[in-house]
Each structure stands twice: as structure tokens, then as C-alpha cells.
Amino acid sequence: MNLLAMGPTASTAGGLGIMILYIAVFGGFMYFIAVRPQKKEQRRLATMLSNxxxxxxxxxxSGFYGVVIDISDDTVIVEFGNNKNCRIPMQKSAITQVEKPDAE
Incomplete structure (x- = not known):
């Protein structure tokens, strides 16, 4: 009778350990698939905007190409097109790519 009482508790403890192991493996998988690349991209954007x-x-x-005219703390003034009269202030976070002018 005593052996029957020990059987289910021993298997429950083993099942709980395996379940915790699966959760830890799944958490690690999600970190390397979702969180780590997102943080890397945020660091790249922060470096790009600081330079x-x-x-x-x-x-x-929004897909517009322009040239930076003035920079303040969190806003920039961007000139669009050949018109030279189309200058729009916008947040730095709206910039997705930066190309440096050629030094030639």
C-alpha cells in the first residue's frame, strides 16, 4: 500500500521537471527569434540617428526622399524635391535610412 502512494508523486515530480524544462527551452527560443533581433535593430537605428x-x-x-536641413533634439527639418521651398519638420524616429553625401 505504501508503494502505491509513492508512485504517483514520483511521476508527478518528474513530469513537472520536464514541463519546466520545456518552458525554459521555449523561452530561450523566443528570445533568440524575437527579442534579440529587435533589440539589435533598435541599436542600429539609434546609432544611425545619432550620426x-x-x-x-x-x-x-512614409517613403519620401529628402535632404536634412536642420537638426534639433528630437526633430529634423527635411527638404523634399527640387523645389527648395518644401521644408517639413518631422520627428527623428520617422527616418528609416540615411545616405551620406559623397566626399568627392
């Missing part, structure tokens, strides 16, 4: 200078060509999140 932003006047005269750089930029691509905005």
Missing part, C-alpha cells in the same frame, strides 16, 4: 548630419539624404517612413 545624422546636415546635408544627409534620408528616406522617411
Amino acid at each position: 545624422l548630419e546636415n546635408g544627409d539624404s534620408v528616406l522617411t517612413s
Whole structure:
């Protein structure tokens, strides 16, 4: 009778350990698939925006190409097109790509 009482508790403890192992493996998998690449991309964007200078060509999140005219803390003024009168202030976070002008 005593052996029957020990059987289910021993298998329950083993099943609980395996379940915790599966959860840990799944958590590690999710970290390397979802969280780590996102943090890497955020670091890349932060570095790109910190190196932003006047005269750089930029691509905005809305798909417009322009040239940076002025930079303040969290906003930039971007000039669009050949018109030279189309200058729009926008947040730095709206910039997705930066191209430095050629040094030639």
C-alpha cells in the first residue's frame, strides 16, 4: 500500500521537471527569434540617428526622399524635391535610412 502512494508523486515530480524544462527551452527560443533581433535593430537605428548630419539624404517612413536641413533634439527639418521651398519638420524616429553625401 505504501508503494502505491509513492508512485504517483514520483511521476508527478518528474513530469513537472520536464514541463519546466520545456518552458525554459521555449523561452530561450523566443528570445533568440524575437527579442534579440529587435533589440539589435533598435541599436542600429539609434546609432544611425545619432550620426545624422546636415546635408544627409534620408528616406522617411512614409517613403519620401529628402535632404536634412536642420537638426534639433528630437526633430529634423527635411527638404523634399527640387523645389527648395518644401521644408517639413518631422520627428527623428520617422527616418528609416540615411545616405551620406559623397566626399568627392
